[in-house]
Amino acid sequence: MTGQGVAVVRAGFMPLTDAAVLIAAADKGFAEQEGIALELVREVSWANVRDRLLLGDFHAAHLLAPIAIAANLGLGYPPVPITVPAALGLNGSSIIVSNELFLALAQRVDGNLADPAVSGTALAAIVADRKRHGADPLTFAMVFPFSTHNYLLRFWMAAAGIDPDEDVRLVVVPPSYMVESLSRGHVAGFCVGAPWPSVGVAAGLGHILHFGSEIVATSPDKVLAVRTDWFEANADAGERLLRAIVRAAFWCAAPANRAELAAILAQPDRLGISAEIIRYALDGRLVVNSNGETRSDSHYLWLDLSPAIRPHPEHAAWLYAQMVRWRQAPLSAAAALAAGGAYRPDLFDAAFASLGGGSAPGDGLGAFAGPAFDPADVAGHLTAWPIGSRG
Amino acid sequence: MVLRVLVVDRNAERAEIVRRALVEAGDDHIVEVAAGSGDLPALLRAAQPDIVIVDLDLPDRDTIEQLRVATREMPRPIVMFVDETDNATMRAAIAAGVSAYVVDGLTAKRIKPILDVAVARFQAFELLRQELETARLGLAERKTIERAKGILMRVRGIGEDEAYAALRSKAMNDQKKLVDIAQSVVTAAELLK
Secondary structure (H helix, E strand, C coil): CCCCCCEEEEEEECCCHHHHHHHHHHHCCHHHHCCEEEEEEECCCHHHHHHHHHCCCCCEEEEEHHHHHHHHHCCCCCCCCEEEEEECCEECEEEEEEHHHHHHHHHHCCCCCCCHHHHHHHHHHHHHHHHHCCCCCCEEEECCCCCHHHHHHHHHHHHCCCCCCCCCEEEECCHHHHHHHHHCCCCCEEEEECCHHHHHHHCCCEEEEEEHHHHECCCECEEEEEEHHHHHHCHHHHHHHHHHHHHHHHHHHCHHHHHHHHHHHHCCCCCCCCHHHHHHHHHCEEECCCCCCEEECCCCEECCHHHHHCCCHHHHHHHHHHHHHCCCCCCCHHHHHHHHHCECHHHHHHHHHHCCCCCCCCCCCCECCCCCCCCCCHHHHHCCCCCCCCC | CCEEEEEECCCHHHHHHHHHHHHHHCCCEEEEEECCCCCHHHHHHHHCCCEEEEECCCCCHHHHHHCCCCCCCCCCCEEECCCCCCHHHHHHHHHHCEEEEEECCCCHHHHHHHHHHHHHHHHHHHHHHHHHHHHHCCHHHHHHHHHHHHHHHHHHCCCHHHHHHHHHHHHHHHCCCHHHHHHHHHHHHHHCC
């Protein structure tokens, strides 16, 4: 790589387990081997990551997929073209509820609380009780308005007949304030990405009620977001960055590398959280309450190249459908096209093929309720739901 | 019209400097200061500010993003201050470590002077911090880093910023101190003479 020089790529990230692939690309030398000086900058808020990416301070970022879509659509901001040449994983979040709400759910439950349809019905009964008694609505927290966490919470509640905008309060609370907000009783539940649910359980503050993957089996979450103008002006560096990401993902997905990956992520300038807690999400085996009970899903945080790293346009379309359902975006063919067009599986496939891989197959989403999602028919998808906008 | 400004900053000393500067900048400014608490919505409901100046080091920014739509909570939605004709204002603010939100409907003409004052104070504060930092960082260390930068610029034909970025990136990747990476560049260059 000495011939053409090293391309400097500055990328922002949030200290979350699903920054693993980007962090491994830098810290395990994959970027360097591809001639990329990958400089990672840890941020404290998604708003900071977004602004620094949109204003050109970052070339790339570990980003909530819905923020990348919102940037292309110009929601709340003048539109800035952002390309998603790779996802950084699927799933990875949990709904953690306070000990108090868990007890109440356990008292009202009819069936297995691990089933989101059953837990939703129990929650609906509690919500109705509170309304009857004139009590304050329950408050649930997530990390950002444009986030998978927001959509998973809403999807789960609405499937049980709870209107998330009328029957409960949904607020944004940064993960670093999660422990405080749960312990003070400010929030009854929190949908948040690893390692935070495990941090909450370890602190004795709540129960992991659901894995995100129980709500939607393959829920799109974080992506590698790259400024489109940078990518187009630096096609060669962009491809090398993408190759580094693919190689890092391949390394991260191998179970034999998990111990080393957890140790890398635990570093103070990365997540700064104990490797033991980080390991739970990587292993897909989480301690769900202070009695030490565990629950497993080998796809808790899914890092396999396919379907988790390839940027499937149907994932972007599903996220766009959620934005329309919850009145964040207008329903239009042009917007649907712009949302899906940000995802570039062609770029991913080219990088994958250049590394000797074949073609990676597409896949669906696997939501626990409702009809299968057809990315070509967002409007039809929205008519399936009594709660939420139809565009 | 009176303008209500809320400065959300974890650094109390800096917040006070910004508050005083804003009060001096206009006698129609009412300026309040908050430390960032995780319960910003309640604070905003109580203060009803027209402009919110936020320290970028606070995670509370994400909470404000939620208030950017009209709800029962926030009948006058808060929008991000983006001067569409001039992204430089936003860029300067971000570089200074500060961001601004305004209540929908305020004109850029009213907001920009306030943001400029805040940005200038944040910059001055950062400069002071950097000066103290530089004084702490030994003179010898700085010399080593300067020499390493010079070597990289000469050998690879790159600019000063790029050379510094390359050193910093290497230091981060290898989890070493910047000065240690710089020293190894200087040592290698001496051996190769």
